Amino acid sequence: AQKITQTQPGMFVQEKEAVTLDCTYDTSDQSYGLFWYKQPSSGEMIFLIYQGSYDEQNATEGRYSLNFQKARKSANLVISASQLGDSAMYFCAMTKDTGGFKTIFGAGTRLFVKA
Amino acid sequence: DGGITQSPKYLFRKEGQNVTLSCEQNLNHDAMYWYRQDPGQGLRLIYYSQIVNDFQKGDIAEGYSVSREKKESFPLTVTSAQKNPTAFYLCASSIGLSVNTGELFFGEGSRLTVL
Numbered sequence: 001a002q003k004i005t006q007t008q009p010g011m012f013v014q015e016k017e018a019v020t021l022d023c024t025y026d027t028s029d030q031s032y033g034l035f036w037y038k039q040p041s042s043g044e045m046i047f048l049i050y051q052g053s054y055d056e057q058n059a060t061e062g063r064y065s066l067n068f069q070k071a072r073k074s075a076n077l078v079i080s081a082s083q084l085g086d087s088a089m090y091f092c093a094m095t096k097d098t099g100g101f102k103t104i105f106g107a108g109t110r111l112f113v114k115a
Numbered sequence: 116d117g118g119i120t121q122s123p124k125y126l127f128r129k130e131g132q133n134v135t136l137s138c139e140q141n142l143n144h145d146a147m148y149w150y151r152q153d154p155g156q157g158l159r160l161i162y163y164s165q166i167v168n169d170f171q172k173g174d175i176a177e178g179y180s181v182s183r184e185k186k187e188s189f190p191l192t193v194t195s196a197q198k199n200p201t202a203f204y205l206c207a208s209s210i211g212l213s214v215n216t217g218e219l220f221f222g223e224g225s226r227l228t229v230l
Contacts, residue, residue: 004157033217043203045158045221091157095217102173103148103219105157 002027004092004106012112013082020067021077021109023092029053032096034075035103036066039089048090051075079111087113117142121206121222128193128200128229136191136225138206145210147189148219151175152203161204164189193227201229 003026013019025034036048051059051066059066067076079086092106119140128134140147146165150158160173164183178197183189189208193200203226207219 009155035218037219043205043224043226045205045207045219047218047220050218093219102160102163103217104160105150107155107157 002029002094002096002104004094004104006092006106006109008109009107010110010112012114013079013086014114015084016081018078018080019082019111021079021090021092021111023075023077023106025073025075025092025094027073027094027096029096032094034066034068035093035095036064036075036077037091037093037105038086039091039108041088045091049077082113084113084115087111119206119208119220119222121204121225124223124225126225126227128227130229131195133192133194134227136193136204136206136227138189138191138222139187140189140206140208140220141187142208142210142220143186144208144220145186146208147183148207148209149173149179149181149189149191150205150207152205152224158205161191200227202227 005024032053034051038046049059049061049064049066051068063080065078089108089110091108093103095103122137148163149161152158159175161179162181164170180192205224206222
């Protein structure tokens with residue numbers, strides 16, 4: 001069965017420093033997608049970054065990068081130069097193309113950025 | 116602006132009552148989804164729909180029902196059979212049906228409380 005594991009319930013980072021949020025996944029599929037979403041206190045989920053299982057390069061989007069290690073089945077999110085507005089819940093997610101398109105989510109990591 | 120609109124934002128229900136949560140999108144997306152989020156947890160899939168007049172159960176469909184009569188609309192009914200309906204409900208949509216087009220666009224959510 002597919003599973004997403006985020007082992008860090010909460011993380012603290014100093015403003016302007018980089019932080020890594022961990023994510024491991026379990027799947028027997030060859031084709032899948034990995035995503036990170038941000039959920040501020042308002043509740044809306046915001047897409048951050050995507051990595052396909054066949055992509056050889058790590059994905060980057062501005063201050064976000066995804067450290068994809070396929071053999072280890074990990075997809076860690078790196079946020080560089082943290083800002084106070086980065087304080088939020090962060091969810092790792094995985095999608096498989098089953099013919100019935102589904103995304104599963106990890107339990108999330110709450111990030112606190114300190115001034 | 117294009118996006119997903121959920122209503123109501125807050126809803127209170129007495130035990131034994133059915134309630135319907137609205138979800139409308141003007142993104143012209145084929146696929147739509149309903150997720151449930153409990154405090155401190157990730158999102159769990161309730162139902163999803165890939166095309167009009169067709170939908171599939173997700174991981175926690177018991178006590179819920181949906182319809183997809185129009186491409187833009189995917190309402191969720193929380194029935195009295197749902198034993199623990201108090202939760203935050205998120206509606207989402209996506210462009211396509213493969214892992215490479217799987218980014219989810221979310222509404223702002225509906226918070227349901229059973230009194």
